[in-house]
Amino acid sequence: MADSDMELSAPELSEGDFLRIDDPHFDTDNVAVVTGAASGIGRATAVGLAANGLTVVGADIDGEGLDDTNAIAERFDASGRFHGVETDLTDDGDVAAVVEAAADEGDVRFVANIAGMQHIAGIPEFPMEKYDLLLDIMLRAPFKMAQEAMPHIEATDDGVGAIGNMASVHGHYATKDKAAYITAKHGLAGLTRSIAAEGEGTLRGFSVSVGYVLTPLMVNQIEDTAAERGLSKREVVEDVMLGQARTKEMMTPAEVANLFVFGFSSHARHLNGGDLLFDGGYTHTYE
Structure with a gap:
């Protein structure tokens, strides 16, 4: 096939894509915050968690995209609920507000820091304003989200919850022309371990790394x-x-979403400070 004939598009979500887990904390009284919920992996994770019975508060700057995510969850007749909150993750006040909005919906127990962006350029030519924006969205915002959410998780009746961070194979190794993205993903490993160190065992931190x-x-x-x-x-x-x-x-967005569903479940209670590496063999094999 000629390159001009190659069409690329993200797959549509279907109801049968999602892992479903019977878990004592997966009900509408408990809330998961998902960033980047208006599209891609964030949307799939929000729908997947709602399908597992949780109340999901989706944070994204794209209000129309959040409405579309809600429509998908409703079309799938999810047993949980989705509530979108238009959020600028570069604004600390917005991050605090979306966590408070989540707390108004029930017990905040889970956070999926998924929002991301990319810019392709070599280091000598990399625009610093793009570097700052990538780091703000993909490293600073997850830190601020954890700062706001951890007290709520700790205040639940048993202190059980988890913060999952969307990492990458680029948090394990580097390729050229993606220096800001790689820097952010490596930084998320440190944040994940720090959450685990301060979480007293019941509040867990983990990351998800995919190809x-x-x-x-x-x-x-x-x-x-x-x-x-x-x-x-x-x-x-x-x-x-x-x-x-x-x-x-x-991989498909739903396959990644299923890793977050598992990571938040009680089946993953020993996943703390660690990384779910599903990379198809990128990192640990070579020719």
């Missing part, structure tokens, strides 16, 4: 990488992105 996921962000990244390296989109997907992998397909 390439077919999201709207990834579609844009493929196009940007093709332009940056002078390659076709097909060459970017098959040679750059999947070339080192042993599993030769991208």
Whole structure:
């Protein structure tokens, strides 16, 4: 197939995509905050948690996207509820407000820090305003979210809860032209471990690291990488992105969402400070 014929789009969510777990804390009295809930992995995670019976408060700057996420959860007849709150994650006041909005809905127990962005450029040419924005959204905002949410989790009757951070294979190794993203993802490893260190065992911190996921962000990244390296989109997907992998397909947003569902469940109570690495063999194999 010619590169011009290669169409890239994120897959539509379906009701059968999601892992369902019977868990004592998965009910509408308990609340999960999900950032980046208007699209991609954040949307899938919000819907997946609502499908497991939780009340979900979705934070995103895209209000219309949040409405669409709510419509999907309703269409799937989720046993939980979704409530979107338009939030600028670079604004500390907005972050505090969305956690308070979550507390108004029930007991805050879970946070999924998923919101992210990407910019493709070498370090010498990397715009510092883009660097600052990436770090604000993907590292500073998760820290602030943890700062606001941890007291609420600790104040529940048993102190049980978890904060899950969307990391990446780029939190384990580096490739060129993604320095800000890589810096943020490596920093999330430290934040995750710090949450675990301060969580007294019942409030856990964990991260999720995956390879390439077919999201709207990834579609844009493929196009940007093709332009940056002078390659076709097909060459970017098959040679750059999947070339080192042993599993030769991208993950779907729902597959990543299921890792957060598991990570928040009581089945993962020993996952504390650790990372769920589902990367198709990128990190620990080579030719």
